Amino acid sequence: MKKKLWSTMMGAVITALVLAACASPAPAPAAEPAADVPAAEAPAQTINIALANNPISQALSKLAKEKYKAAGVTVNIAVLPENDLRQKLTTEASTGGTSYDMFFIGPYEAASWAKNGWLENLEPYFKAMPAGELAAYDRPDLIQGMVGSLAVDGQSFALPFYGESSFIMYNKDLFAAKGLTMPDEPTWDQIYELAKKINDPANGIVGMTMRGAPGWGMSGAPFVTIVNAFGGKFYDMNWNATVDTPEQRAAWAMYKNILRDAGQPDILSYTYNECIALMQSGKAGIYYDATSIAPALEGAESKVQGKVGYAMAPHQKMTTNTSWLWNWAMGINPKSSDAKKKATFDFMVWATSKEYAKMSVDLDPTGSSTPPAARTSTYALPAYSKTPYAAMTVKALKAMDFTKPTIDPVPYVGLQYIAIPEFADAGTQMTQFLADYVVDKITLDEAIKKTNDVFNQVAIDGGYRK
Amino acid sequence: MNRSETSKKKNDWLFILPAIFVVAVMTQIPFLLTVVYSTLRWNLARPDIPIVFSGIDNYLFFLKISDFTAVPEFYSIVLQTITVTVVALMICTVIGFLFSILLDHPIPGVNIARTLIMGPFFVMSTVTGVIWKTTILNTTFGWYGVLAKAVGLAPVDLLSYYPLPVIIFLFCWQWIPFFVLIMLAGLQGISGELVDSMRIDGLKWWQSTFWVKLPLIMNHIRVAVMLGLVFIVKEFGLILVTTAGGPGTRSYTLPYQVYMQIFSASNVGRAGALATMTVVLTLIAVNFVSKSMKKNNL
Numbered sequence: 001m002k003k004k005l006w007s008t009m010m011g012a013v014i015t016a017l018v019l020a021a022c023a024s025p026a027p028a029p030a031a032e033p034a035a036d037v038p039a040a041e042a043p044a045q046t047i048n049i050a051l052a053n054n055p056i057s058q059a060l061s062k063l064a065k066e067k068y069k070a071a072g073v074t075v076n077i078a079v080l081p082e083n084d085l086r087q088k089l090t091t092e093a094s095t096g097g098t099s100y101d102m103f104f105i106g107p108y109e110a111a112s113w114a115k116n117g118w119l120e121n122l123e124p125y126f127k128a129m130p131a132g133e134l135a136a137y138d139r140p141d142l143i144q145g146m147v148g149s150l151a152v153d154g155q156s157f158a159l160p161f162y163g164e165s166s167f168i169m170y171n172k173d174l175f176a177a178k179g180l181t182m183p184d185e186p187t188w189d190q191i192y193e194l195a196k197k198i199n200d201p202a203n204g205i206v207g208m209t210m211r212g213a214p215g216w217g218m219s220g221a222p223f224v225t226i227v228n229a230f231g232g233k234f235y236d237m238n239w240n241a242t243v244d245t246p247e248q249r250a251a252w253a254m255y256k257n258i259l260r261d262a263g264q265p266d267i268l269s270y271t272y273n274e275c276i277a278l279m280q281s282g283k284a285g286i287y288y289d290a291t292s293i294a295p296a297l298e299g300a301e302s303k304v305q306g307k308v309g310y311a312m313a314p315h316q317k318m319t320t321n322t323s324w325l326w327n328w329a330m331g332i333n334p335k336s337s338d339a340k341k342k343a344t345f346d347f348m349v350w351a352t353s354k355e356y357a358k359m360s361v362d363l364d365p366t367g368s369s370t371p372p373a374a375r376t377s378t379y380a381l382p383a384y385s386k387t388p389y390a391a392m393t394v395k396a397l398k399a400m401d402f403t404k405p406t407i408d409p410v411p412y413v414g415l416q417y418i419a420i421p422e423f424a425d426a427g428t429q430m431t432q433f434l435a436d437y438v439v440d441k442i443t444l445d446e447a448i449k450k451t452n453d454v455f456n457q458v459a460i461d462g463g464y465r466k
Numbered sequence: 467m468n469r470s471e472t473s474k475k476k477n478d479w480l481f482i483l484p485a486i487f488v489v490a491v492m493t494q495i496p497f498l499l500t501v502v503y504s505t506l507r508w509n510l511a512r513p514d515i516p517i518v519f520s521g522i523d524n525y526l527f528f529l530k531i532s533d534f535t536a537v538p539e540f541y542s543i544v545l546q547t548i549t550v551t552v553v554a555l556m557i558c559t560v561i562g563f564l565f566s567i568l569l570d571h572p573i574p575g576v577n578i579a580r581t582l583i584m585g586p587f588f589v590m591s592t593v594t595g596v597i598w599k600t601t602i603l604n605t606t607f608g609w610y611g612v613l614a615k616a617v618g619l620a621p622v623d624l625l626s627y628y629p630l631p632v633i634i635f636l637f638c639w640q641w642i643p644f645f646v647l648i649m650l651a652g653l654q655g656i657s658g659e660l661v662d663s664m665r666i667d668g669l670k671w672w673q674s675t676f677w678v679k680l681p682l683i684m685n686h687i688r689v690a691v692m693l694g695l696v697f698i699v700k701e702f703g704l705i706l707v708t709t710a711g712g713p714g715t716r717s718y719t720l721p722y723q724v725y726m727q728i729f730s731a732s733n734v735g736r737a738g739a740l741a742t743m744t745v746v747l748t749l750i751a752v753n754f755v756s757k758s759m760k761k762n763n764l
Binding site: 087090091094095112115116117201213214265266267268269421422424425428432433435436437438439441442450461462463 | 509510511512513514515539599604605606620621623625626627710711712713714715716726729730731732733
């Protein structure tokens with residue numbers, strides 16, 4: 001009898017669970033926060049946050065544990081690999097989950113998530129802020145290009161924690177040893193020639209390192225800027241896929257040639273973490289990646305500290321705007337409780353404040369922990385403005401134009417990606433075909449054809465093509 | 467007596483009802499929902515596009531062959547899944563049998579040896595993957611790279627150039643202990659009298675092994691192969707952490723493709739269709755293996 005009762009209960013519980021899990025996850029539009037946002041002295045709250053495992057976010061995790069004090073608020077921080085974080089948060093937002101109260105995302109997510117109601121509008125929170133605090137936070141000091149990439153109709157949905165463009169980093173010692181010089185504004189052809197000259201497998205020297213691991217936010221980022229530089233594009237104005245063009249083919253071949261003729265041996269297992277480690281060890285000549293990576297190369301644990309030169313992102317047919325724009329931004333999960341939302345907002349304001357930037361420079365005077373490209377005032381901090389990469393970073397940030405990524409007009413925006421929700425999948429498939437092609441598992445023709453088919457399918461499925 | 471027995475029989479089903487209910491809820495309802503999802507056009511990343519019934523469009527998306535010059539992704543993934551599963555099962559069976567013969571002898575320390583050989587089975591598959599990928603197969607920091615360089619060879623990035631053999635090897639490394647466990651149990655069950663009479667009849671070791679012992683444990687082998695098939699087909703974590711399906715889709719299996727459809731593409735409908743087809747293919751395979759083994763073994 002007891003057993004029967006028990007199994008009936010189990011059955012009921014399981015049914016409930018299954019039904020809950022299967023309930024339609026279509027998200028309701030985000031509710032505007034009520035004017036009476038609860039005060040900070042509300043009962044004890046625990047807010048859950050996930051960050052990406054890059055050095056600057058890891059520094060935030062450390063500083064938050066040591067320095068962040070808010071009455072009755074406990075901050076739980078998990079640090080996840082970038083690809084995992086992105087998948088986890090996308091699933092969470094699209095199904096209305098509440099395991100995380102803050103979304104750590106990029107402009108790619110921000111634009112579509114805000115429209116889908118998956119992010120809380122931040123303007124009411126700023127309105128509710130006391131005037132003194134608001135003045136100290138100094139919103140105009142945030143770099144406006146970054147703020148703009150996170151806003152819809154002038155309403156902010158996320159705050160930029162740090163941002164980046166991309167540029168060339170090179171090992172000045174290795175260049176001097178071979179008597180080579182890096183132009184300030186190199187072309188991809190020049191980079192390829194230089195990389196081949198530096199490459200010296202017998203002595204364990206890699207000519208050039210770039211992300212090789214597939215993923216739209218992984219090898220996709222440098223690769224799409226190469227496509228842009230070569231004058232390629234992914235769609236024409238009628239949303240017909242344009243992957244099969246001479247420009248695209250040249251870009252695919254350039255990426256492969258650099259990595260096969262002068263790149264790291266385990267090409268496809270290199271995420272930026274492996275690239276950074278290789279560059280830091282002094283065994284790589286050239287490294288094309290995010291501006292936000294430079295501080296790690298100038299950190300105390302780096303063997304190339306003070307020996308790294310910087311140059312603009314390489315160009316080819318297109319001569320300007322061949323770098324990328326990205327930021328890591330913080331938004332609020334609209335499904336969290338009002339008290340948690342307020343606590344999350346306070347944490348976001350703290351993490352993106354001037355004081356945080358200053359605190360991070362105090363923690364690490366080399367600037368490796370300081371969030372770059374989020375605030376103009378950061379570049380005025382004495383310790384930070386002296387860093388070897390500050391000047392080139394500012395130059396790279398000024399050269400970006402988020403809305404005009406290609407030579408020919410295109411129906412999309414975004415520099416190292418296409419700002420449509422389907423690109424995460426299509427771009428990942430593209431980089432998988434690219435990886436296949438790089439290690440000769442398929443030919444260029446097959447890779448191009450498969451990628452073109454994927455992009456055409458996206459245009460049809462997503463209802464873009466009229 | 468008679469009467470009470472009938473009434474007892476009549477009411478018997480009432481007692482198993484909760485159990486049936488639990489089993490149905492736990493196994494059938496999720497599957498039925500998957501089948502329902504597979505008929506919908508539903509992309510989680512595009513809440514602005516309405517969810518509509520689309521019939522068998524999701525199935526056709528994978529199955530259709532638009533031109534015959536290139537093999538569609540789905541078919542090569544099915545082929546890869548079959549290759550990985552069949553090759554891994556064969557290696558597991560053969561090497562597992564040899565190991566279990568070895569461990570069937572009462573030599574000193576055999577219990578320690580038996581325990582040690584179980585080791586890989588008790589390591590989580592994701593941990594197995596990370597350890598093999600980073601500390602062993604990495605060409606710069608791993609043992610393989612260091613040893614290859616020490617003997618003057620240029621280490622090749624095995625995970626990128628030979629993804630399927632590496633995956634198969636890791637599956638075998640992990641699943642051979644399971645096969646050993648079951649076959650050893652079979653060998654231990656062979657009666658001492660039979661072993662003695664084999665010795666008296668003067669059978670050579672290979673005669674006794676392959677003519678007598680192997681047929682005697684055929685039932686155990688069948689169990690091992692069936693369970694192994696089900697486990698290896700759905701193995702997913704190991705692929706995720708080692709090759710992540712790459713390069714390209716060269717080490718995708720069906721479960722990995724389902725994962726990518728739902729977590730990367732957010733496409734519920736297509737993931738549902740793919741999952742349904744995976745279940746159907748697995749059931750067909752299990753039936754096929756079971757029948758063919760019965761036929762050959764009477």
